[in-house]
Amino acid sequence: MSYIRQHPRLPDVNVEEVTIHYDGIPIKTRKGISVAAALMEQDIKKLGESRKLNQSRGLFCAIGRCHSCFVTINGEEHVRSCMVTVEDHMEIYPNLRDPDVRSRCNED
Amino acid sequence: MKTELIVVGGGPAGLMAALEAAEKNVMVTIIEESHQLGGQFRQQTQFLDSLPEGMPRMRGVELANELVKKVTNNDNIQVYTNHAVIGLYEDGRVGLNNGKEILSCQTEKIIVATGADIQAVFFPGWTLPGVMTIGASQIMVNRERIKPGNSTFIVGSSDFALEVALQLEEVGINVLGIIEKDSKFHYRKQALGEQVKEKGIPLFKNTFIEQAQGNGQVERVILNHNGKREEYEVDLICVDGGLNPIVELCQLYDCSFTYNETLGGWIPSYQSNFQTSADGVFVAGNAAGITCQGAVLVTGKLAGLSVAESLGKVSAQEANLIRSHYWSELSKVEQEFNPLVHEARMEHVQNIDQAQIKVYES
Numbered sequence: 125m126s127y128i129r130q131h132p133r134l135p136d137v138n139v140e141e142v143t144i145h146y147d148g149i150p151i152k153t154r155k156g157i158s159v160a161a162a163l164m165e166q167d168i169k170k171l172g173e174s175r176k177l178n179q180s181r182g183l184f185c186a187i188g189r190c191h192s193c194f195v196t197i198n199g200e201e202h203v204r205s206c207m208v209t210v211e212d213h214m215e216i217y218p219n220l221r222d223p224d225v226r227s228r229c230n231e232d
Numbered sequence: 233m234k235t236e237l238i239v240v241g242g243g244p245a246g247l248m249a250a251l252e253a254a255e256k257n258v259m260v261t262i263i264e265e266s267h268q269l270g271g272q273f274r275q276q277t278q279f280l281d282s283l284p285e286g287m288p289r290m291r292g293v294e295l296a297n298e299l300v301k302k303v304t305n306n307d308n309i310q311v312y313t314n315h316a317v318i319g320l321y322e323d324g325r326v327g328l329n330n331g332k333e334i335l336s337c338q339t340e341k342i343i344v345a346t347g348a349d350i351q352a353v354f355f356p357g358w359t360l361p362g363v364m365t366i367g368a369s370q371i372m373v374n375r376e377r378i379k380p381g382n383s384t385f386i387v388g389s390s391d392f393a394l395e396v397a398l399q400l401e402e403v404g405i406n407v408l409g410i411i412e413k414d415s416k417f418h419y420r421k422q423a424l425g426e427q428v429k430e431k432g433i434p435l436f437k438n439t440f441i442e443q444a445q446g447n448g449q450v451e452r453v454i455l456n457h458n459g460k461r462e463e464y465e466v467d468l469i470c471v472d473g474g475l476n477p478i479v480e481l482c483q484l485y486d487c488s489f490t491y492n493e494t495l496g497g498w499i500p501s502y503q504s505n506f507q508t509s510a511d512g513v514f515v516a517g518n519a520a521g522i523t524c525q526g527a528v529l530v531t532g533k534l535a536g537l538s539v540a541e542s543l544g545k546v547s548a549q550e551a552n553l554i555r556s557h558y559w560s561e562l563s564k565v566e567q568e569f570n571p572l573v574h575e576a577r578m579e580h581v582q583n584i585d586q587a588q589i590k591v592y593e594s
Contacts, residue, residue, distance in 0.1 A: 126379035132402045133277040134293065134374065161376035169361035169449040180448045182361025183380075186368035187272075188265060189349045189478075192359070206368075209267055 126165050127154075142212040159205035159216060160186065160193050171195050171205060172219030181219070194219040233337035235261040235310065237539050238326055239345055240317050240481060243271020244525065245517020245532035246345035247299040252536025253343075254308035256545045261337060262309060263328060265316040269303060270296035271347060272367065273525075275374035278395050282526035282565040284533075292525070293374070320484050341512045341539045344481045345532065348496065348518035351473030353387050355441040358471070362450030366396040366470040373403045381468025385453060386410040387441060388472030389417040394424045396470065401431055408464055411439040411455065420570070444469055475522045482519070485510040490583055494576035495521030501584045505538035505555065506531060509584065514539055521580065523573050526565035534558050 130136065139154040146163060153162040160183045163171065172181040172194050184192040188207040196217040197203045201224075205216075237253050239246045242264030250260045268274065276292020283289070290298075303309050318334070319327040325336040350365035352358065362381060364372075366388065372380040384405055386397045389412040401407045410428065412418065415438055419425055428435065442454045442461065450469055455462045475496060482489070482500040488509040490501045499521050500508045507514050516535035517528045534555065541551035566574035 126382075128373060128377040128379060128403050131374070131377055133291070133399075134377075157376045157378070161372060161378045164372065164376075164380055165378045171361065174359075179359050180361050181359065182364075182449065183368060184352075184359075184364050185349060186364065186371040187349060190352075207266060 126167070142210055142214075144210050144212075144214040144216060146216045147218060153210055155211075156209060158186075159195065159197065159203075159208050159210055159214070161206075162210050163205065163216075170218070175222065233261070233328075233335060235259050235337060235339050236543055237261070237341045237343065238263060238337060238339040239343045241271065241345035241347055241517070241519075242266075242269035242303075242311065242313065243345060243347050243517065243528075244273050244295070244299065245347070245519070245528045245535075246271070246343065247303050248529045248532030249343045249345055249514075249516050249536035249539075250309050251299070251302055251306065252533045253539050254306050254536075256537070256540035257308065258536075258540050258543055258545055260309045261339070262303070262311045263315050263317055263326075263337075264311070264313045267314050269300045269311065269313065273299075275371050276525075277374050277399060280525045282524050282568045284526055284530050284561050284565055287529075317481060340543060341514065342485075343514045343516055343535045343539060344479070344500075344508075344519050345516045345535070346478040346481060346519045348475040348477050348522055350471075351476050353441075353471040353473045355443065357441075357444030357446075357450070360444050360446055360450045361448065362446065362467055363444055363469045363471065366393055366472045369468065369470040370396045370399060373399060373405070379403060379405055381450075381466070382406060383408055383464075383466050384468035384470055385441075385455070385464070385466060386470045386472070388412065388474075389419055389435065390472055390474070391419045391421050391424055393470075393472040394419050394421075394428050396472075397428060397433055398424075398431060400470070401433060405468070407433045408466065409434045409436050409439075411436045411441070411457075413438070413440040441469070475518060477519050477522060479515075479519055482508060482510075482513065482515060485513045487513060487515075488584075490580060492521065492576050492580050494572055495523070495580060499580070502581065503584050504559065504581050505541070505551075506535040507538060507542070512542070521573075521577055523566055523577070524569035527562055527569065527573075530558055530562040530565060534562065 169182045170180045184190045186206045193205045195205045236259040273292040273296035318329045328335045439457045487500040514535040516532045
């Protein structure tokens with residue numbers, strides 16, 4: 125757990141608890157933070173894999189530019205986890221494979 | 233959707249531009265990609281320096297809140313967060329995406345205030361999760377209130393790198409050192425250097441990362457320190473490769489670009505009213521050249537004022553008067569920050585008639 129409950133420079137904020145699911149596992153977190161941050165709080169840093177280069181991928185720029193933090197959210201693939209804030213019951217999966225539409229076409 | 237002015241980017245420059253134009257009765261629409269206004273000021277917990285005239289000394293977060301409040305309460309400004317500009321239509325409308333649907337907005341003028349991003353620093357293992365920009369680590373601790381790791385090295389020795397090192401240390405992250413590949417450090421504020429030393433954060437020159445290693449995420453780093461290899465256990469590496477202006481939208485508008493190394497490389501050419509070579513397209517903030525926070529704010533005012541003028545809301549005479557006042561403000565804050573940057577900006581503005589065509593290396 126790496127939540128900074130009392131920040132040395134910032135006022136305390138009231139936080140509303142929400143539950144998200146990562147790879148089927150429930151995670152309690154706080155409304156208003158990004159998906160990437162909620163996962164990082166649990167020390168989940170690897171969010172996906174480059175299939176081409178066989179490399180792990182995770183948060184890099186945190187401002188929506190580098191696209192390194194892709195995850196699947198509520199069935200939508202390749203979502204930048206640094207740009208989406210958590211919502212109760214969100215279903216998140218790591219970005220480990222190609223989208224269905226592409227894998228189907230590769231199968232034939 | 234229909235508006236008189238679209239401001240792309242709800243960061244400090246965009247907000248200042250919107251407020252300036254709205255004050256002069258321009259109907260403004262701010263398009264912001266993230267879920268919040270305030271841009272990168274939202275996680276600056278340090279005091280901002282070289283602020284324009286009339287602004288009290290304050291922290292970035294405080295100024296962000298103040299600007300957001302002013303913008304939200306202004307009847308002439310419409311805000312669209314979670315909206316990204318995705319392209320331009322032939323008839324001049326601006327294409328937007330909010331994650332659910334594609335929209336378009338008709339506008340008379342546009343201000344590109346898209347800001348900048350941090351350049352990566354490349355070394356074997358730089359793509360490992362746990363390696364991130366210093367900006368990202370600052371967002372994690374100050375905006376998200378999450379510690380992205382427990383022990384780290386900071387790669388780069390700019391003022392910003394030192395500032396972030398202090399902020400990480402403050403929330404309990406062990407900063408093992410700030411490393412600089414060059415033979416001298418790049419920070420300009422001596423007081424900041426002293427502060428870092430007081431906190432016991434070591435600074436290493438002639439030092440670079442040979443490799444970052446780990447299974448799925450960073451677990452250790454191998455440094456080359458004065459030619460000697462040293463290994464450390466870390467779970468976070470924060471890199472600062474300097475800032476890069478974000479200018480794709482100006483490329484879409486076919487704006488002329490000029491190369492200006494001091495201002496951050498290829499940036500759109502613009503006149504003293506911050507209009508680019510494309511009619512009705514203005515630029516502000518770090519997208520108009522990398523500078524200090526105070527200057528980012530003033531360039532926003534300049535662009536906002538010039539749009540009001542071009543829409544006939546302010547007479548040319550009045551606009552010129554205010555503009556020369558803003559320019560002296562800009563020159564004051566920018567020279568205080570770094571005289572070379574201001575010199576580069578003056579040169580950039582004077583060069584618009586001789587803009588060079590961008591040539592990509594093959």
